Amino acid sequence: MKLSWNDAAAEKVKTILNKLPYSYPRIAIHAGFGPSGKRGRKAIGVRSWPIDRFKETIVRLNKKTGASFILTGTAEEFTTNESITKGLKFPLLNLAGQTTIPELGALLKEMDMLISIDSSPAHIAAAVGTPLIVLWGPSIEAKMKPMSLNSSVVIINKNLPCSPCYETPRKDSCRNNICMKEIHVEEVVEAAIKLLKT
Numbered sequence: 001m002k003l004s005w006n007d008a009a010a011e012k013v014k015t016i017l018n019k020l021p022y023s024y025p026r027i028a029i030h031a032g033f034g035p036s037g038k039r040g041r042k043a044i045g046v047r048s049w050p051i052d053r054f055k056e057t058i059v060r061l062n063k064k065t066g067a068s069f070i071l072t073g074t075a076e077e078f079t080t081n082e083s084i085t086k087g088l089k090f091p092l093l094n095l096a097g098q099t100t101i102p103e104l105g106a107l108l109k110e111m112d113m114l115i116s117i118d119s120s121p122a123h124i125a126a127a128v129g130t131p132l133i134v135l136w137g138p139s140i141e142a143k144m145k146p147m148s149l150n151s152s153v154v155i156i157n158k159n160l161p162c163s164p165c166y167e168t169p170r171k172d173s174c175r176n177n178i179c180m181k182e183i184h185v186e187e188v189v190e191a192a193i194k195l196l197k198t
Helices: 007-018 051-065 075-085 101-109 120-128 169-173 185-197
Strands: 026-030 068-072 092-094 113-117 132-136 153-157
Touching (some): 007 101, 026 120, 051 068, 051 075, 051 185, 068 075, 068 101, 113 120, 113 185, 132 185
Parallel strands (some): 026 068
16 A cells, blocks of 8 residues: 655644654554444454553553653544543643544654554554554454564454454354453553564
């Protein structure tokens, strides 16, 4: 996949990043919980990872590396991102709903890493050469995983007997999201630190 953007997008990203103190590395997080349902409840899908684990991952990575963080997402995911960042005192920005796709590409290009569920931003990061960790669950990895010619892509997939289920009837009956819940904070943090050193 190829992605390009104009000077205006690049300037907007520069302005955004100027709001973030010079704290490196800069890590993007895409939790990707999806839009609200018909009754206003969040559609926490089978590809989602628990909010508290995203928060703990951010806290641990900041403690170990001094990283600053940018959270991406749709406008409807802004409040979910706010619940992840609530109470955190170190540098971070919630940019959910505040970038176009080209602007997101320009933003991710400036990041030292993206940690994401299986999502479009993960593919964008791979396209622009940003090191990437993808928390993988129900989809077919061999068919759908992001690929990059010039950056590292780490897939954390527990490969449970019930997965992949995404294009099967099993997906509709899944209530426990176990393939994602089996991914633990410790292994994500470990993979992130290792990736930052390469």
